[in-house]
Amino acid sequence: MRPTTRIITRLATCLALGGMVFCPGSSVRAQGIMSSRETASAHYANDLPRFDLPDSLGRVSSQPTIVPRTTLRAETVSVQELHIPAAAVKEFERSLKAIRSGDFQSATVHLQKAIQIDPNFVQAHNNLGSSYIQLSQYESAVLEFQQAVALDPKIQESHRNLGLGLFLLRRYPEAEIAARQALQLDPRRSSAQYTLGRILAAEGSGSAEAEQLLRQSIVDFPDARLPLAQVLLNKGANQEAAAELRTYLRSPDANPARKQVLQCRLAQITGSDVNAACGPR
Numbered sequence: 001m002r003p004t005t006r007i008i009t010r011l012a013t014c015l016a017l018g019g020m021v022f023c024p025g026s027s028v029r030a031q032g033i034m035s036s037r038e039t040a041s042a043h044y045a046n047d048l049p050r051f052d053l054p055d056s057l058g059r060v061s062s063q064p065t066i067v068p069r070t071t072l073r074a075e076t077v078s079v080q081e082l083h084i085p086a087a088a089v090k091e092f093e094r095s096l097k098a099i100r101s102g103d104f105q106s107a108t109v110h111l112q113k114a115i116q117i118d119p120n121f122v123q124a125h126n127n128l129g130s131s132y133i134q135l136s137q138y139e140s141a142v143l144e145f146q147q148a149v150a151l152d153p154k155i156q157e158s159h160r161n162l163g164l165g166l167f168l169l170r171r172y173p174e175a176e177i178a179a180r181q182a183l184q185l186d187p188r189r190s191s192a193q194y195t196l197g198r199i200l201a202a203e204g205s206g207s208a209e210a211e212q213l214l215r216q217s218i219v220d221f222p223d224a225r226l227p228l229a230q231v232l233l234n235k236g237a238n239q240e241a242a243a244e245l246r247t248y249l250r251s252p253d254a255n256p257a258r259k260q261v262l263q264c265r266l267a268q269i270t271g272s273d274v275n276a277a278c279g280p281r
Helices: 003-015 056-060 079-083 086-100 104-117 122-134 138-151 156-168 172-185 190-202 208-217 222-234 238-250 256-270 274-278
Strands: none
Touching (some): 086 104, 122 138, 138 156, 172 190, 190 208, 222 238, 222 256
């Protein structure tokens, strides 16, 4: 077997493992070991670390927004990928190693080199966009995701990542279009449902569609209760929204760092002791 063929075969194996960086001989994914419930974030092409959308409810807080993580695309290998030059694949593999160690700056350098060698390397564009997300370079991320979509419009993760990048730039109408395209490619995928639901929540939607999308994704993404509460608030269903927040706060999946602001928000919604929940002002 030629060296290039061996590299491509190994890359194809990485791509077939569910949207995360995981190659034979390694138990580490793009950003460490991730559970199936974490797949709601943006994905690295071929193996992008994913990012979770910031909670729309976080807007009531003065705390910094939590930046979503990206994830790698890991599905089937397109015909185009069979012609990736060995040198480009080598740079791509070096980027994966940097991603595993959390060195996204180095990962961008290797991915840029891979793209210089092969401008049509879809996974490299997608992973570069995801790395830019980790570096808070959202405009650059969107450009890479757009390029990935242009090169292969059938890859769901590229559309979803594009939606996430646009979301972070608060370009909500464009983000919705990208998220809908991702959902159209696979309507049953909970990560796509979650992404579109969160974008709709941020747009101020109180629609039945937004509510249904978020309820459908709760099993895989417990944090979906937060944008769901926002959707319910958007349509004036305050008591239902409060119930979702209480359920989330009781859940073992609740993020401890968010509890105080959510308890404060709950007190505001229910009219209970705001000073006790939110602290002195």
